Amino acid sequence: MNNAQIAETFENIAGLLEMKGEKVFTIRAYQRAARTIERLPMELQDMLRDEQDLRTIPGIGKAISEKIAEMVETDSLRYYDNLKTEFPDGILEVMQIPGLGPKTVRRLWQDLGVTDIPGLQATIDDGSLASLPRLGKKTAENIARQIQFQRSQSKRMPIARAQPICDRLIGSLQEQCPSIRRIVPGGSLRRFEETIGDIDLVCTADDPSQVLNALVAMPNVADVIGHGDTKASVYLTDGIQVDLRVVNERHFGALLQYFSGNLQHNILLRDRANALNLSLNEYGITDRETGVIEEFPDEETLYNRLGLQYIPPELRQGVGEVKAALENRIPRLVEVSDIRGDLHDHSDWSDGRDPMEAMVLAVKERGLEYLAMTDHSVGRGIANGLSVERLERHMALVRQLECDIGGIRLLCGTEMDIRADGSLDYDDDVLERLDWVIGSIHSGMGQDVATMTERVIKAMRNPHVDVIGHLSTRLVGERQPVEADYEAIFRAAAETGTALEINASPERLDLRDSHAARARELGVPLAISTDAHTIEALNNTRFGVGVARRAWCEPHHILNTLPFGSFLEYLRLPKSKRTEAFARLARE
Incomplete structure (x- = not known):
């Protein structure tokens, strides 16, 4: 099992335990473990293979660590399998519908016999869901809308899942292949789209075959779609396709641009090239009169050759950015280095995992x-929200930590x-x-x-x-x-x-x-x-x-x-x- 599957298992366990009325402390332990695992930079199976102690990960104790080891070794978890036998088969799918927490799902099961999505839809259609006390017509309409929304979703993956997969993939390739000079994601991931169709990687390396062979041999590859001299395509066990191209340095800029603009942006660029009697493709720019091909090791020189300002990947949407670049109106966009403070953070005082002092030190280390x-207010009971009395103590600790740690200003x-x-x-x-x-x-x-x-x-x-x-x-x-x-x-x-x-x-x-x-x-x-x-x-x-x-x-x-x-x-x-x-x- 990979990290995403392990995290999903722990989230499901937390939901089922809440449906049973288990202690809040136990439920939160599984929820926190799931959140931690989703964001780990390294696969748990690799950590176990290297004999690392998972208990060094904050929020992962002995019991959780043993369960992770069992899932990695056997692709299953007996505790989870036994827990699921206490509930109807389709109940977890019902629990994934936004607006339906575990306690509400239990009511639907016990009072209306709802055990799966078709059954839930039937109670909406016949009005029995709306008639359930404390739900009503508006809630029923909202749940119906959420069911329809989930049915309409494509197979695109949220960036929340795709980006960590890409980060781990690039890290693993760089570790295995010292010949890599540059490796950069392209496509919707580089444009920071909300959802990702697949992962495109553009790479330069002294030994291309080494990089391509390393990709297809990775343990999380479920299927090899293609494997050639300059390109390899695979499906990962995470359910996402990866396309890797390894090119010569002199082609890097043109290929990266080709894979980073959306379709409409690239059409506008080709139109601009045509207006200059040039032809643009993934290998460079060709002068139509002389037939001479210009190659570009970086994107900046390619855009400049077209008489344009450099257009950052996030703006390559085909909605006015090329015209703005032609008129020298592309602004200096905000960067991570411009951010001086973080204004929304949680600690273990409410539903965060780490102590406040650890969070403050980590923020300071990042140079903010x-x-x-x-931390949450009192109304968020499930998030251990702070009563006024706890808030007073929280404020006192914030002020004390500002004095004790120094070098960073803290806001209550x-x-x-x-x-x-x-x-x-x-x-x-x-x-x-x-x-x-x-x-x-x-x-x-x-x-x-x-x-x-x-x-x-x-x-x-x-x-x-x-x-x-x-x-x-x-x-x-x-x-x-x-x-x-x-x-x-x-x-x-x-x-x-x-x-x-x-x-x-x-x-x-x-x-x-x-x-x-x-x-x-x-x-x-x-x-x-x-x-x-x-x-x-x-x-x-x-x-x-x-x-x-x-x-x-x-x-x-x-x-x-x-x-x-x-x-x-x-x-x-x-x-x-x-x-x-x-x-x-x-x-x-």
Whole structure:
């Protein structure tokens, strides 16, 4: 079993245990193990093969470690198999429908006899689901929409799964093949698309056959589609296709560009070449009059040969970027190195895995100037949300750690639930003592457009809500965004001085690129935050930056590119003055 399969097994165990009414501590242990495993940079099977002790991984204890070893060795887990016998065969599929937690699924099973998706659809069709107490017609309609959404999903893989697979693949090839000079992903992965069709790798190496042979011989290769002198294609056990091309250095730029632009972008480039009496293909540019082929070791010189600014991969969408490049209007997009602080992080005080001190030290090691500790508010019971009394102790520890650790500024914060009526989890007298307040929706996602829109805007009108977290609540490829008037919300954000978060968790990527672009146009400050629940997840900033770059965001559009002094100046202003002040501070 690979990491993704092991993590999925632990998530399923947690759901079944919650359905049984098992202790919360046990359920969270499996959930945390699953989250940790999903983000590991190395396959567990490789670690076990190298005789590494899995208990050195935070959140992996003796019992979990033994279960991992059993799954790697036997491709199964007796504990899980025995647990599943206590439930109908299709119940896990029902539990994957967004909006149906384990306790609700148990009610559907016991009260309506629902044991699979067709049975669930039948209860929607005959009205029995809507008549179940505490559910109702609106919930039934939302569940029906989620069923239809899942049926319509293509075989594309969310970037949250594809990127770690690609990272491990490149790392393994580089380790096995010292002759590799350059190896870069292309395609939708390089453009930071939300979902990935397959993984394209473009490589240069002194010994191409060594690299191609290494790919097809990897233990996680399920099937070899093709294996030639310059290209190999395989299917991995993860269910994704990998196409590897190894080329001469002089062809690298043209081939990488060819595999990095989407179809429409590449058509526009070919049109531009034709206008110059040139022909463009994956090997270079040909002068139509002389027949001379120009080769390009990098993409920059290729774009320049066409009279264009270099166009970053994230912008290669065929929607105006070529015209902008021709007019020298491609901006200097925000980069990971521009981010000075992380404004959304969780510790083991709520549903994070690692202690607060460890999170702070890890952020400091990454060179950031400031960090907001934003453990969940009391309304998130399943996330071990903080009561007012626990919040007070949490704040005291944040201030103490800032003194003890030094070299990084810490903000006392919270990720606070926006309730169904737009009211907030904490009273104003509590919120005014915090440095940074995130308002987020975690429940009641099936509300109609008008209700949801007013719910969010009501929270924005609170003078203490600094930012709205993961606005649409979506999970890429799993849960649709809430229905709301996003234009009205973006305008209210600018009017009230409320920032909007680009949540960098690759499962969320929320705001999405089009939403971030519209908010940017209206002058809304955008915060790129990791929403990290583990130390490893602090590395997810790159995903949020990818979204921001696709939205044509420059550093001055992103709130947490401000140095701490300027950020503090922003926070000390009344919210009504923040939007205008941010535009000034970000350009100073």
